[in-house]
Amino acid sequence: MNNPDVLKSNRRALILIVIGLALCxxxxxxxxxxxxxxxxxxxxxxxxxxxxxxxxxxxxxxxVAEDYRAKGHExxxxxxxxxxxxxxxxxxxxxxxxxxxxxxxxxxxLIRPGxxxxxxxxxxxxxxxxxxVCAVLGSAGTLALEHHFLNKRASLLRGTAAVALLLALLLVxxxxxxxxxxxxxxxxxxxxxxxxxxxxxxxxxxDLLLFDGAMGDQIGTALNGLTMEHxxxxxxxxxxxxxxVLAAVQLRYGSVxxxxxxxxxxxxxxxxxxxxxYPYYVMTVTAFRSNAETxxxxxxxxxxxxxxxxxxxxxxxxxxxxxxxxxxxxxGGATVLAMLCGxxxxxxxxxxxxxxxxxxxxxxxxxxMFSPVVLLIGISQLMxxxxxxxxxxxxxxxxxxxxxxxxxxxxxxxxxxxxPEMEQAALIDGCGTFGALTRVLIPMAAPGIxxxxxxxxxxxxxxxxxxxxxxxxxxxxxITVGITQFSSFNMIEWQYLFAxxxxxxxxxxxxxxxxxxxxxxxxxxxxxxx
Amino acid sequence: xxxxxxxxWWEPYLWLLPSMLxxxxxxxxxxxxxxxxxFSEISKAGVIGGYIGFQNYKDxxxxxxxxxVMLNTFWWVVSVVGSSTLLGFIIALVFNQKxxxxxxxRAILVFPWATSLVIQASVWNYIIKYEYxxxxxxxxxxxxxxxxxxxxxxxxxxxxxECGVGIFVTVPFVAFCVLSxxxxxxxxxxxxxxxxxxxxxxxxxxxxxxxxxPQLTVSTVLNIIYVFNSFPIVYTMTKGAPxxxxxxxxxxxxxxxxxxxxKGPATALSVIGFLILCACSGLYMxxxxxxxxxx
Numbered sequence: 001m002n003n004p005d006v007l008k009s010n011r012r013a014l015i016l017i018v019i020g021l022a023l024c025x026x027x028x029x030x031x032x033x034x035x036x037x038x039x040x041x042x043x044x045x046x047x048x049x050x051x052x053x054x055x056x057x058x059x060x061x062x063x064v065a066e067d068y069r070a071k072g073h074e075x076x077x078x079x080x081x082x083x084x085x086x087x088x089x090x091x092x093x094x095x096x097x098x099x100x101x102x103x104x105x106x107x108x109x110l111i112r113p114g115x116x117x118x119x120x121x122x123x124x125x126x127x128x129x130x131x132x133v134c135a136v137l138g139s140a141g142t143l144a145l146e147h148h149f150l151n152k153r154a155s156l157l158r159g160t161a162a163v164a165l166l167l168a169l170l171l172v173x174x175x176x177x178x179x180x181x182x183x184x185x186x187x188x189x190x191x192x193x194x195x196x197x198x199x200x201x202x203x204x205x206x207d208l209l210l211f212d213g214a215m216g217d218q219i220g221t222a223l224n225g226l227t228m229e230h231x232x233x234x235x236x237x238x239x240x241x242x243x244x245v246l247a248a249v250q251l252r253y254g255s256v257x258x259x260x261x262x263x264x265x266x267x268x269x270x271x272x273x274x275x276x277x278y279p280y281y282v283m284t285v286t287a288f289r290s291n292a293e294t295x296x297x298x299x300x301x302x303x304x305x306x307x308x309x310x311x312x313x314x315x316x317x318x319x320x321x322x323x324x325x326x327x328x329x330x331x332g333g334a335t336v337l338a339m340l341c342g343x344x345x346x347x348x349x350x351x352x353x354x355x356x357x358x359x360x361x362x363x364x365x366x367x368x369m370f371s372p373v374v375l376l377i378g379i380s381q382l383m384x385x386x387x388x389x390x391x392x393x394x395x396x397x398x399x400x401x402x403x404x405x406x407x408x409x410x411x412x413x414x415x416x417x418x419x420p421e422m423e424q425a426a427l428i429d430g431c432g433t434f435g436a437l438t439r440v441l442i443p444m445a446a447p448g449i450x451x452x453x454x455x456x457x458x459x460x461x462x463x464x465x466x467x468x469x470x471x472x473x474x475x476x477x478x479i480t481v482g483i484t485q486f487s488s489f490n491m492i493e494w495q496y497l498f499a500x501x502x503x504x505x506x507x508x509x510x511x512x513x514x515x516x517x518x519x520x521x522x523x524x525x526x527x528x529x530x
Numbered sequence: 531x532x533x534x535x536x537x538x539w540w541e542p543y544l545w546l547l548p549s550m551l552x553x554x555x556x557x558x559x560x561x562x563x564x565x566x567x568x569f570s571e572i573s574k575a576g577v578i579g580g581y582i583g584f585q586n587y588k589d590x591x592x593x594x595x596x597x598x599v600m601l602n603t604f605w606w607v608v609s610v611v612g613s614s615t616l617l618g619f620i621i622a623l624v625f626n627q628k629x630x631x632x633x634x635x636r637a638i639l640v641f642p643w644a645t646s647l648v649i650q651a652s653v654w655n656y657i658i659k660y661e662y663x664x665x666x667x668x669x670x671x672x673x674x675x676x677x678x679x680x681x682x683x684x685x686x687x688x689x690x691x692e693c694g695v696g697i698f699v700t701v702p703f704v705a706f707c708v709l710s711x712x713x714x715x716x717x718x719x720x721x722x723x724x725x726x727x728x729x730x731x732x733x734x735x736x737x738x739x740x741x742x743x744p745q746l747t748v749s750t751v752l753n754i755i756y757v758f759n760s761f762p763i764v765y766t767m768t769k770g771a772p773x774x775x776x777x778x779x780x781x782x783x784x785x786x787x788x789x790x791x792x793k794g795p796a797t798a799l800s801v802i803g804f805l806i807l808c809a810c811s812g813l814y815m816x817x818x819x820x821x822x823x824x825x
Contacts, residue, residue, distance in 0.1 A: 180673030268624050269631075273638045275698075279653040280641060282664045286656065299667035299678065337552070345549035354542035360550075362815060367557045369811035371759030373780050374803045377567065377787050377796060378560030401556030404549055433541075462646035465761040469788065480646050487652065494656055501649040512644035513637050 007144035013247040014143075017135050017161070020244030021128050024237055028121075031104035032234045033179075035210060038225035039073070039218065040064055040099040047095045049081060054095065061097040068099060071214060075099050100225070103210075107234070110179065114205045117178035120171055127168040134161040135248060147254040155252065162248035169241045176234060183228040191224050194298050280505075287311060287499040294494040311499045320500050322475060323482030327504070329392050330467075330478050331460035334399035338407045338456045339449070341400070346411035347437055351420060368405035372398060372466045380469055390472050398470075399460035406459075407452050414448025415441065451518040458508050479504040561804065568797040576793060590795035590802070595774035595782065602689065603758070603779040610696035611753045615746070617697065618704025623738070625705065626712040636709075643702040651766035654695045658682055688768050689776045695763050700753055707749035711742030751814040755807060779803050 044057045061077060068075035080096040111118045138157030142150060150158070189195040190202070207219040215222050249259045286294055288307045345364075349357065372379055379398060380389070388394030422444065423436040431439060442449065464480040471477050474485075479500065486497035568586050571579035590596065625636060642650065657664045658681040666678040682688045719737050728736070761780050764770065770777030770785055777785065779799065787796035 177673045181671065184676070185671060185673060262629070265624060265627055265629055269629065269635050272621055272624075273635055276638050276641055279650065279657065279698075282657055283649075283653050286664070295662050297661055299662065299670045302668065302671050341548035341552050344545040348542045348545035352542040352545070354539075360546060363550075363553070365815055366811060367553045369755050369807050369814070370557065370561070370804070371756070372560075373759050373761050373784070374800055374807065375557075375560040375564055376784060377793065377800055378563035379556070381563050381567070382556070382560050397552075398556055401552045404552050404557075408549060458644060462644075464646060464648040465784075469784075480648050483649070483652070497652060498656075501646075501652065505645050505649060508646075509641055509644045512640050516637060516640050 003144060003146060006146050010139060010143045010251060013251040014135060014139055016247035017132070017165070017244045017251070020240050020242075020247065021132060023240040024128070024244075027233065027237055027240065028107045029109075030233070031106050032231040033105045033107065033110065033183075033228060034102065034231070035105065035183075035226060035228050036100060036102035037210070037222045037227075038078075038098040038100045039068065039075070039211075039215065039222045041221065041225075042097045044095045044097065046093060048083075048093050049079075049095070057095070057097065061099065065099050068101075073214075074101050074103070076101070098225075105210075107175075107179070110209065112205065112209050114202075115182055115209075117175055117182055120175040120178055124168045124171045124175065127164045127171070131161040131164040131168070131244070131248065134158065134164065135251060139251065147252065158248070158252040162245065162252050165241065165245045165248050169238070169245050172237045172241060176230070179230070180228075183226070187223060187226060189298065192298070283498045283502055283505070286494055287502045289495050291493060291495055308495070311495045312503075315496050315500050315503070318485070318496060318500075319474060319477075319482060320479070320503065323477050323479040323500075324503070326392055326476060326482075327461055327478040327480070330395045330399060330463075331457045333393075333396035334403065334460040335453055335457045337396065337400035338403050339453060342404060342407035342411055342452070343437075343442070343449070345408050346415055347441065349408070349412045350415035351423075364405045364408050366405075367402075368409070370402075372402050376465070376469055379466065383470060389470060390476055391470075392476055392478075394470060395463075395467055395478065396460075398466055399456075399463055403456040403459050407456055410452045410455070411445070411448065414445045414452075417448075418444050447518065451515045454511050454515050458512060461504075461508055564797055564800045564804070567793070568801045570794075572793040572797070574791045576791075586794040586798040587802075589792075590798040593786075593792075593795060595777065598775055599777050599779055599782045602775075602777060605689075606693060606696065606764075606778045607754060607757050609693045610700055610757045611750060613693075614697045614700035614753065615704050615750055618701045618749070619708050619742075619746070621701065622705045622708035622712060623734075626709055639702050639705060641702075642699045643706075645699075647699060647760065647762035648766055650699055651695060651763045654691070654698075655767050658691060685768070685772055685775045692764050692767050692776065695767070696757060696760065699763075700757065703753065703756075704749045707745045708742050711745035712738070715741045747817055751810065751817070754810050755814075758803075758807065758810075 040061075042057065042061055044053065047053045047057065065075040065077055076099070078098045078100055080098070082094045082096070083091060084093075085091050107121060111121055134157045138154045138161060142154045145154075147155070147158075186195070186202075187206075190199050203219050203223060206223060207213050207215045210226075211219070211222065246256050246260075250256050253259055285303055288309065288311060289304045290306070290308050293301075293304060345360075348354075349361065383389045383394050383398075386394070388397070418441065423440045426436040426440045427433070461478075462480060463478075467478050467481045468484075471481060483497055483500045483504065486493045486500065567578065569581055569583065571582045571585070573579065621639070625632065625639065660666070660678065660680040660682065663681065665681060666675075669675045670678065682691060715738065719741075720733060723733050723737060759780060760778075761784065764776065764778055764781045765784070768776045770781050774782055774785070780803070783796045783799045783803070786792045786799065
């Protein structure tokens with residue numbers, strides 16, 4: 001079982017892990033972050049370049065700069081001249097002198113307690129150490145063994161190394177983004193006085209970190225003009241670490257290929273799920289923000305600073321319960337009606353032989369093709385004639401009719417799939433056709449019926465277009481139309497809009513998830529299975 | 531059981547009657563009304579006059595926005611159906627693999643399908659707002675961008691966003707249709723192919739694709755119809771502004787009949803839309819009926 005090839009490749013893997021980690025450490029200790037800050041500013045009005053006052057102020061600034069230099073700072077002096085002709089034709093001028101400092105720091109030197117990014121980097125370093133120790137211990141004495149023959153301890157250790165490195169890899173972007181947040185975004189928000197809480201504590205920490213505490217009271221000014229850029233080299237951490245990860249996987253599983261495919265798979269799935277969930281995150285988070293925060297121009301926070309639960313109680317007073325009730329009536333009524341009409345039709349289609357069966361099937365499929373939208377004008381005309389305009393009942397009937405095709409189709413598919421023997425037995429026992437249907441077939445077809453039922457319900461619940469045309473009285477609106485009252489032309493109350501949306505969405509999503517398994521078989525059974 | 535001897539000839543029709551009645555009154559009757567109206571004179575106040583031949587159709591075709599709207603409708607249907615079919619197919623292939631958390635992933639994928647379009651469109655509307663939208667907020671706070679980006683700087687871009695939202699809500703439907711097909715493929719086909727030395731692409735094009743073709747056909751045709759008929763996305767996100775440049779046929783005819791009081795041309799457009807749908811559904815029915823005969 002000892003195999004020289006395995007020994008060679010495992011040794012190479014170990015070396016690669018070390019090289020990858022070493023490269024990462026080298027990168028982390030390189031001065032990749034460049035800062036620039038103005039440590040001192042002096043504004044001098046009515047001054048022109050070269051005149052007496054200019055010379056005087058310039059000398060003052062030079063003196064201050066000397067002080068800084070004495071403390072070991074770089075202290076570059078800059079001038080900003082602003083000249084303007086005023087309304088009386090006189091030229092005014094303002095010269096701003098700044099003493100600025102630029103300095104480079106390595107990521108490792110930015111580690112300080114109190115900065116979230118530092119904790120991330122610390123965790124990464126700990127993971128590096130853990131991975132290294134595990135990889136070495138896990139290979140000690142077993143380096144020449146093929147991965148199938150490893151004992152439990154060795155495979156566990158090698159596995160830990162791979163997982164630790166993978167986690168570290170995932171932390172790289174988190175670290176970079178968090179550092180950016182601390183040194184540009186968060187700082188910018190404090191400087192613009194959009195954030196106030198915890199400002200002094202953070203500034204004191206930044207003073208210690210960037211200026212060794214030399215700024216003291218001046219730190220506010222210094223941080224006001226602070227800019228931070230990181231070199232693109234920082235992203236090289238990813239490929240360097242990837243080398244280690246792949247090597248660790250090779251060490252544990254013998255080959256990278258299958259694991260890489262699996263990793264890609266998970267990556268893809270996670271991306272799809274994240275993109276899918278993103279609007280729901282937005283909906284949920286916005287539903288609990290204050291109105292001011294929903295319209296905040298400065299994009300303050302990923303989550304509400306304060307979760308406003310009263311948004312939910314506020315929408316109760318804005319008619320939402322009524323809309324929900326209307327939706328329930330429309331969707332519930334439409335479902336019952338669609339089933340009452342659909343089940344007999346589907347039964348006849350599945351079990352009886354008669355002339356014009358095909359024509360009826362065509363008729364049904366035809367009616368499925370037309371969403372009510374293209375017939376809007378005709379429908380509103382019809383509803384006017386029937387005096388069903390602006391009524392919940394009218395909406396219910398339309399929804400039932402336009403879901404009829406789907407219901408018949410799906411139910412027919414379900415019935416066909418069930419063998420008719422049981423009903424025949426029931427018929428022979430003296431049940432009528434009706435009895436055979438209700439006592440035998442319906443209980444047997446229950447899963448299919450429930451799927452059709454839920455599907456029709458959800459379709460009717462989510463319907464918007466017909467409702468918006470037919471319903472004009474506020475009290476008759478279903479929820480899909482009701483929520484649009486929160487977005488009038490000149491004012492959109494996003495928090496209420498999304499609070500109501502959330503309430504309207506949760507039940508149907510849960511219902512839909514409950515029929516997920518039958519979803520596809522139901523939908524395509526009509527067309528595919530016949 | 532197919533025909534117990536004591537069943538009368540009219541009994542099956544009795545069973546069909548409620549369903550027929552419902553469809554006839556609320557689907558077929560409006561079709562007839564729209565057809566009739568499209569050949570009638572309709573005043574601005576909505577008073578219906580006598581027969582005027584094809585005048586409404588001429589008016590409709592001569593509307594200044596007609597060409598733009600038809601082109602938009604074409605691109606809307608083609609881009610949404612095409613992209614979501616491709617994406618849905620890929621997602622179905624991946625979600626058909628065995629992996630931990632597959633049930634959860636599939637449950638999440640159902641979300642957009644179960645949510646009302648008007649709600650989806652409102653959320654995306656908020657996401658891409660320039661001044662306070664969520665997309666800018668997330669990207670800025672993560673430090674990915676330094677400055678807020680105007681995500682809807684022109685109407686063309688807004689239309690692309692609308693198509694994007696359309697794709698977002700359509701993909702799950704395609705994915706689940708394809709998934710149902712994939713689940714019915716016997717594993718042994720792939721095993722045999724592997725033994726014969728077939729690669730990934732060979733298997734994809736020679737086994738997977740032919741086997742899920744029925745599901746792909748059904749989902750594509752149904753999608754063409756659903757997407758063509760889709761109203762809430764465009765209506766919520768732009769209302770067709772500016773000057774109908776982002777309208778599709780459905781939103782346009784809504785605007786015409788309920789805002790601009792041009793019911794005549796609107797009914798003509800309805801009929802045109804109806805005929806386009808008829809062509810699509812005819813295609814669909816032929817496919818379905820052929821399946822029927824094969825059985």
